[in-house]
Structure formats: structure tokens, C-alpha cells
Amino acid sequence: MTSPAIRSDAARNRGRLLDAAAGLIAERGSDIDVREISRRAGVGMGTLYRHFPTKEALLDAALEHVFTSWAEQAAAARTGEAWRDLSTFLGDALSRQTASPGLLDAYCQALPGQAGNTARRHCRQQVAPLITELVQAARQAGELRSDVTDEDVSLLLVALGRIATVVPETAWRRVLHVALDGLRATAATPM
Amino acid sequence: MTSPAIRSDAARNRGRLLDAAAGLIAERGSDIDVREISRRAGVGMGTLYRHFPTKEALLDAALEHVFTSWAEQAAAARTGEAWRDLSTFLGDALSRQTASPGLLDAYCQALPGQAGNTARRHCRQQVAPLITELVQAARQAGELRSDVTDEDVSLLLVALGRIATVVPETAWRRVLHVALDGLRATAATPM
DNA sequence: ACTGAAGCGGAGCAGATGCTCCGGTAGGGT
DNA sequence: ACCCTACCGGAGCATCTGCTCCGCTTCAGT
Numbered sequence: 001m002t003s004p005a006i007r008s009d010a011a012r013n014r015g016r017l018l019d020a021a022a023g024l025i026a027e028r029g030s031d032i033d034v035r036e037i038s039r040r041a042g043v044g045m046g047t048l049y050r051h052f053p054t055k056e057a058l059l060d061a062a063l064e065h066v067f068t069s070w071a072e073q074a075a076a077a078r079t080g081e082a083w084r085d086l087s088t089f090l091g092d093a094l095s096r097q098t099a100s101p102g103l104l105d106a107y108c109q110a111l112p113g114q115a116g117n118t119a120r121r122h123c124r125q126q127v128a129p130l131i132t133e134l135v136q137a138a139r140q141a142g143e144l145r146s147d148v149t150d151e152d153v154s155l156l157l158v159a160l161g162r163i164a165t166v167v168p169e170t171a172w173r174r175v176l177h178v179a180l181d182g183l184r185a186t187a188a189t190p191m
Numbered sequence: 192m193t194s195p196a197i198r199s200d201a202a203r204n205r206g207r208l209l210d211a212a213a214g215l216i217a218e219r220g221s222d223i224d225v226r227e228i229s230r231r232a233g234v235g236m237g238t239l240y241r242h243f244p245t246k247e248a249l250l251d252a253a254l255e256h257v258f259t260s261w262a263e264q265a266a267a268a269r270t271g272e273a274w275r276d277l278s279t280f281l282g283d284a285l286s287r288q289t290a291s292p293g294l295l296d297a298y299c300q301a302l303p304g305q306a307g308n309t310a311r312r313h314c315r316q317q318v319a320p321l322i323t324e325l326v327q328a329a330r331q332a333g334e335l336r337s338d339v340t341d342e343d344v345s346l347l348l349v350a351l352g353r354i355a356t357v358v359p360e361t362a363w364r365r366v367l368h369v370a371l372d373g374l375r376a377t378a379a380t381p382m
Numbered sequence: 383a384c385t386g387a388a389g390c391g392g393a394g395c396a397g398a399t400g401c402t403c404c405g406g407t408a409g410g411g412t
Numbered sequence: 413a414c415c416c417t418a419c420c421g422g423a424g425c426a427t428c429t430g431c432t433c434c435g436c437t438t439c440a441g442t
Binding site for chain 1: 299302304305336339342343346347349350351352353354357358359362363365366368369370371372373374375377378379380382
């Protein structure tokens with residue numbers, strides 16, 4: 001019959017490769033040597049390229065896991081208090097970025113208008129709807145200024161992500177605080 | 192006599208190398224091939240390495256020019272209206288970044304706490320005093336919130352620099368607007 | 383057990399990139 | 413006009429990195 005029945009070692013190695021790639025992305029961003037990925041996964045290079053047509057494909061697959069769990073945890077953290085939810089979402093996202101520098105890099109590569117890479121775009125779509133919801137809720141609660149879009153918030157997040165990898169947490173939290181104050185309805189100055 | 196008297200062709204070639212490097216940094220950031228620099232300068236690789244011990248040294252020298260002229264033009268644009276000066280400084284800096292993606296990258300590499308590279312740090316010091324002045328003036332005028340430091344503003348600039356290279360000007364100007372609103376004394380929420 | 387096809391490992395290829403070396407060239411003081 | 417020396421150019425070296433190739437291994441259906 002047509003029962004391809006994936007071999008057990010193949011499945012195991014595929015998982016190891018994804019874990020290794022995700023770990024390395026977390027530690028050092030998306031600029032990694034394929035040899036290092038395969039070494040960390042405990043497999044050979046041939047195995048890597050049997051499972052993924054290209055290095056980029058592997059990184060995309062690994063990132064998708066990362067983004068999915070980010071979206072899940074962020075959704076679970078919602079309390080219903082709109083403003084609080086929005087600001088903790090941003091703070092948590094930046095914390096996450098501090099711990100794994102590749103995260104918002106990947107998100108940035110998926111911004112509309114960026115060249116190509118549909119897989120990265122798919123990563124972004126794991127989180128984008130959540131941002132839209134948080135923004136809408138905060139706006140309807142009258143706490144977020146009404147002329148701010150979800151894309152503005154996305155961009156703000158990506159921007160802050162750059163400094164989150166570079167300066168200590170106390171420093172970027174100050175800037176986040178300022179940015180949040182700028183997002184408040186009470187601070188609005190005509191665009 | 193002790194008249195080293197730099198040869199004319201040497202001086203000319205050194206200038207060409209600096210121009211070529213600055214141009215390429217502007218167009219594509221700091222990740223450039225030495226072969227391309229020397230080709231654009233119309234000289235050979237040997238010439239490049241006669242004048243600069245390393246690629247980094249050449250880039251540092253080229254960036255110093257760029258930063259100097261940035262600082263000069265920004266200082267010349269001051270009007271005395273504190274808030275206006277601060278916000279146009281930020282807008283102009285981001286415009287500059289849009290035109291030459293390597294700019295704030297270099298500035299970012301010179302942030303305190305970053306690893307090494309004294310030359311890059313020297314680049315930052317071309318602009319840092321100006322930021323300090325602008326921040327002090329705006330604060331004394333009572334328009335900038337009092338709990339914000341010049342380093343906060345630097346970080347904000349670097350952060351916004353990331354998106355300035357990636358989305359159209361209308362998009363990053365919106366985010367800048369929000370950030371500026373957050374900097375206003377009237378928007379301040381306790382840190 | 384048996385067997386054959388899917389899977390595995392890592393040497394090696396091709397191209398990119400920072401830098402060096404050295405035979406030849408040309409500036410500029412005499 | 414001459415010559416010495418600083419200077420020039422670019423072939424070539426060493427290294428890195430994404431990817432392929434192919435002989436050997438191991439799973440899983442019988």
C-alpha cells in the first residue's frame with residue numbers, strides 16, 4: 001500500500017535539527033553556520049540537507065515553532081484589562097528578544113514591503129492578529145490614542161527590539177515607558 | 192632634510208578610498224567587500240592596505256567624516272526653539288539613516304557597554320554632545336519631561352533607526368510622532 | 383533472520399572575503 | 413635628464429560557509 005511510514009530515526013533527527021537551530025537562533029541570532037547546527041544536533045550535514053532543502057528552510061521551520069509558542073504564551077497572559085495587556089505584551093516581547101536576539105529580527109524581515117521570504121511572513125502572522133486585538137481592545141477602552149494603528153505598534157516593537165539586545169534591561173524599559181506614554185490617548189497630539 | 196612630503200598620488204588615492212567607502216556604506220551599510228571599495232576608488236587592493244591597516248580602519252575613517260558632517264549640519268539647523276530643535280534633529284537623523292543605512296548602525300556599535308571599537312566610539316562622540324545640549328534645552332524650556340536623560344533619547348533614535356531603513360518614510364514618521372508625544376512633559380507618567 | 387530501500391555522515395567542491403606579496407611604475411629632489 | 417624610493421596593482425593565500433556526493437548503516441516489513 002501507499003504507506004510511506006516515516007522511519008523513527010528520521011523523525012528523531014528532524015526534531016533534533018529543529019531544536020538545535022532554535023537554540024542557536026536564540027543565542028546568537030539568525031547568522032549561524034550549518035556545520036554548527038548539525039554538530040549541535042548530533043547529526044551530519046547530509047542529514048540536515050535531507051530534511052531541509054536549504055539552510056533558510058530549516059531556520060524558517062525552527063522560527064515557526066518559536067513564534068507559535070510566543071503567540072500562545074502571549075495570548076494566555078491576557079487579563080482583560082486592555083491597557084495593561086498591551087503594555088505587558090510589549091514588555092514581554094522585548095524580554096523575549098533580550099533572551100533570543102534573533103526573534104524580532106525575523107519579525108522585521110516579515111514586515112510588509114520587505115523583499116520576499118514567504119515563510120518569514122508566515123511567522124509574523126502568528127503574532128500579528130494578537131497585536132491587532134490588543135490594539136483594538138485598548139482603543140475601545142479609550143486608553144490607546146485613536147490615531148494609532150496596529151502596524152504602528154508593530155513597528156514600535158521592532159524598533160525597540162533593536163536596543164533590547166544591546167543595552168541592559170533597565171535602559172530599554174525606560175524607553176519603552178516613554179513610548180507607552182506616547183501611545184496613551186491623553187498624550188495624543190494631532191498627526 | 193626631514194621632509195616626508197607625502198606624494199601627490201598617495202594623497203589622492205587615500206581620498207578616493209575614503210570617498211568610495213563612505214559612498215558604499217551609505218548605499219548598503221557596513222557590510223562591504225574590500226575588492227568593491229578598491230574598484231570603486233579606482234585603485235588596487237595593495238593601495239587600500241597601504242593606507243589603512245585593515246578594512247575596519249578604513250570604514251572607521253570614512254564614518255568619522257560622515258559623523259562630523261552630520262554633527263555640523265545638525266548644529267547649524269538649530270533655531271533656539273528648544274522643542275522644535277529636538278524634534279527636527281530626530282527627524283533629520285532618521286532621514287539621513289534612510290538615505291544611508293550604515294549610519295545609526297555605526298552609532299549603535301558605539302553605545303556604552305558595547306564590545307570594543309574605540310574608533311566607533313569616537314564617531315558617536317561627534318554627535319553625543321549635541322544631543323545632550325538639545326535635551327537640556329528642551330527640558331529647561333519645560334517641554335521635555337524631566338525624567339528623561341540624553342541617553343534615553345539616544346536609544347530612542349537608534350531604535351527608530353532600525354525601522355527607518357525598512358519601511359517608507361510616512362510609516363516611520365508616524366512612530367516618531369508617537370515617540371515625541373511620549374517625550375513631552377505633559378505626557379509624563381511616573382517612571 | 384533477511385533484505386532492500388530510506389537514511390546517515392562527513393570529505394570535499396565552489397564561491398566569497400580579508401589580507402599579503404612582490405615585480406613593476408612613477409613622483410620629485412637633484 | 414636621472415635615479416632612488418615610496419607607491420601601485422592585482423594574482424594568490426588562508427579561511428569561512430552553503431551545499432553535494434556517495435559509500436556505509438539501519439530501520440521495518442516479511
